[in-house]
Amino acid sequence: MWTTRKLLALAALGLFVFASNPACRLIQGVQNPGSSNPNQPGPGPRVSREGTLTLLGGDPPTLDPATSGDATSATYIVEIFSGLLTLDKDLRVVPDLAEKWDVSADGRTYTFTIRRDAKFHDGKQVKASDFKYSWERAANPRTLSPTADTYLGDIVGVADMLAGRAQQISGVRVVDDSTLQVTIDEPKAYFLAKMSYPTSFVVDRENIERGGRTWTDRPNGTGPFKLREWRKGQNIILERNENWFKGAPNLRQVNYILSGGSAMTMYENDEIDATVFGILDAERILDPSPNNQLLKEVVRDKDGQPGVAILSTFYIAFNVTKPPFDDVKIRQAMNYAVDKDRIIDVVLRNMDIRADGILPPGMPGFNPQLRGYRFDPATAKRLVAESKYPDLSRFDITLSTVGAGANPARHIQALTEMWKTNIGLDAKIEQVEWATFLDDQFAKKYTFFEGPGWIADYPDPQNFLDILFYSKSQQNHTNYANPEVDRLLLQARVERDQNTRIRIYQQVEQLIMDDAVWVPIFHEKQFWLVKPYVKGFVVPPMVIPTLQYISIQR
Amino acid sequence: MGQSSVGPIIVRRLLWLPVLLMLISLTVFLFGTYGPGDPVLVRLGNKANPEAVERVREELGLNRPLHEQYLNYLGKVLQGDFGESYKYPGVAVTDLIASRLFVSLQLGVMTTLIVFAIGIPLGVITAALQGRAWDRIIVSLALIPESIPVFVLIPIVYFIFVRQLRWFPASGWDGIFSLNAILPLFVLSLGGVASVLRQTRTNTLEVLHNDYVRTARAKGLPSRTILFRHVLRNSLLPLWTAVGFIIASLPAGSIIVEGLMGIPGIGELAWNAIFQRDYPVIMAITLLGATLYVIGNLIVDIGYPLIDPRIRY
Secondary structure (H helix, E strand, O other), X not given: OHHHHHHHHHHHHHHHHHHHOHHHHOOOOOOOOOOOOOOOOOOOOOOOOOOEXXXXXXXXXXXXXXXXXXXXXXXXXXXXXXXXXXXXXXXXXXXXXXXXXXXXOOOOEEEEEEOOOOXXXXXXXXXXXXXXXXHHHHHOHHHOXXXXXXXXXXXXXXXXXXXXXXXXXXXXXXXXXXXXXXXXXXXXXXXXXXXXXXXXXXXXXXXXXHHHHHHHHOOOOOOOEEEEEEEOOOXXXXXXXXXXXXXXXXXXXXXXXXXXXXXXXXXXXXXXXXXXXXXXXXXXXXXXXXXXXXXXXXXXXXXOOEOEEOOEEEEEEEOOOOOOOOOHHHHHHHHHOOOHHHHHHHHOOOOEEEOOOOOOOOOOOOOOOOOOOOOOHHHHHHHHHHOOOXXXXXXXXXXXXXXXXXXXXXXXXXXXXXXHXXXXXXXXXXXXXXXXXXXXXXXXXXXXXXXXXXXXXXXXXXXXXXXXXXXXXXXXXXXXXXXXXXXXXXXXXXXXXXXXXXXXXXXXXXXXXXXXXXXXXEXXXXXXXXXXXXXXXXXXXXXXXXXXXXXXXX | OOHHHHHHHHHHHHHHHHHHHHHHHHHHHHHHHHXXXXXXXXXXXXXXXXXXXXXXXXXXXOOOXXXXXXXXXXXXXXXXXXXXXXXXXXXXXXHHHHHHHHHHHHHHHHHHHHHHXXXXXXXXXXXXXXXXXXXXXXXXXXXXXXXXXXXXXXXXXHHHXXXXXXXXXXXXXXXXXXXXXXXXXXXXXXXXXXXXXXXHHHHHHHHHOOHHHHHHHHOOOOHHHHHHHHHHHHHHHHHHHHHHHHHHHHHHOOHXXXXXXXXXXXXHHHHHHHHHOOHHHHHHHHHHHHHHHHHHHHHHHHHHHHHOOOOOO
């Protein structure tokens, strides 16, 4: 049998070649993943560990507050780090590390008083100079922050630093250890809301300088939870900050599984304590029959309805300078020609909310009295006939949408069918892969497109109306320019009376809707299942810290 | 055994390897540069503003002339530095790949062992029993897993073993010697076992009809000796060729199985890297794949004369 021995030797040689490959040499010393972790799920029901919440999580690109710009990263960052202010469950701006603040008479200078008991995870006091360091780090062009312009850009001197013209932010002054004075360029009311976003969070200089490029593997934050372990693409374990100034959170530990998997199977197999679910599982889960146990585990909104509305708007947009969409009558006709109620009911199975305007419900300034467009094919036809382009069939129009595969989203198919039937506009659907879409949207290449939806970053109408429709805004993808809208937007930026400000934004929204720059389709709702022993689970309308409200009670 | 004639082959192939890697890296690099999509925009997302885009592009060195970018990259790679991931800022590509590759390698090697350990004996047995009931049953049953795609198989397996029997967890990874690994291994090897079985059976049957087998029978050798000593070795040759491809495909992992079963392997990393335009990661995985491809084929070529002494180079 020497042949078998030879073959075995050969197999051993093969393995040796793997092991001596340079790339494989790196894996020496890599522990068997998970073997050291006592909380790794085994088979059967096993989420009963006291005080531990297990979730399927998104894989965050980074945990660095300054370089994150995506919602997935923010989900973890808002638990580990914190800033001067935060948002409560109702999205009100409330004090966090700052116990109070004063605004100067001209509305441009904010003086924040930092709490005496504000501490980093290692027990070190948080000082005003830590904020100055953190913001200057974010505004340093070498940090590559994607968000510093948006969230810190109102502060005097940030633009200079970002452009490499300054070494410091001139508008930030450390008065003493607990007093930070910030000067902004104009009296902008929404500035405070931006202070609750990760870009303005405080980080520990020593932690960063000692940790080097991978300092976020062991971040010394200030938030309610500490990072115990992060294996990229595998898992994140958070444990509570026993010394948090608001008192230690109830949850002892939170395990996020990052490697994906079949969420519903994992939930029903008791491997995770909560999960989001989609339209495919909805029928079974929302089935009203009394022996449907799952229905009792569905998270409900304040009105007791299943699902929670997310501060988001999904829409079809036009490039208003390109024919035939340069004629407002065509754009209005496009709005009148779609039966959104039917789409919401039949295609989206009532899992989303019909959108009539730009701002989502729950956003300050949301206007239930907004004049949108009802479904009215006759008016749509009349408007087309009166327009510059009475015969839409001669246009070769492409609707660009994010996606892959030969099967576009069903609501998109329904919409194009309605336009074809009601006003004779026969649009081809083009599915564009995400990276390419971003590229082309950025270059304003699209004439007619469904964007990836706009989701709020901070609860202020400026975040939608100003950023998307101000003529000089960099994210105005529609080329919309209305001098009246511009004038009102500039006025609203610096209006200090909140009620007047809201009224101006409502006026702006009405003007934009009258100009029919978008066909708003729906506001997204998220549907979650949560095990009955998890109390206080919050599905927020945007990313805010929520783990502190949760406890496990059996 | 022609040991002296295998040597030059190894040397020749290995000398070609750097040239091959250069060509591949240049191709991937050019695809990345001229293909659609911009890594900077993917990193900054839907809400990117032009100033930030310009700044990040500058800092990542993507504004520099192409030849400079490429030579820069090559220079670093030669020192073992594959750069930093675009998607995970601050994370070295080598670190990112190492842990994932380790998971996929464990799965891949184990799957291969299972496939051969079960497929080959079954193939020989069914060949020996050709035409009898057991042969027919096994061969027809083998058609089933071979024709079920994994994305159909996984829900079925989940339904039976996770939901109904509750024997195994639905996901997660705890090393190759854990309960978590059993379902993925089952799913990954089922189709392979079936196809190796069929191949071995066909090869064995072919060999069985050779003159020397008849001679061996005629001189009264027991059929077991004939089968395992004279037939098996010759029927393994075509299978051995497949080993090269298996080795080459190891760094690709299995995108579908890894994704659906929640395994942090390299397939998922590669898949995401492509959609995120994470070029340093794509580049490193491609180069690793090419290297393993060459080495895999080399192993196969070295192996041929060991299995069949008639083969010489």
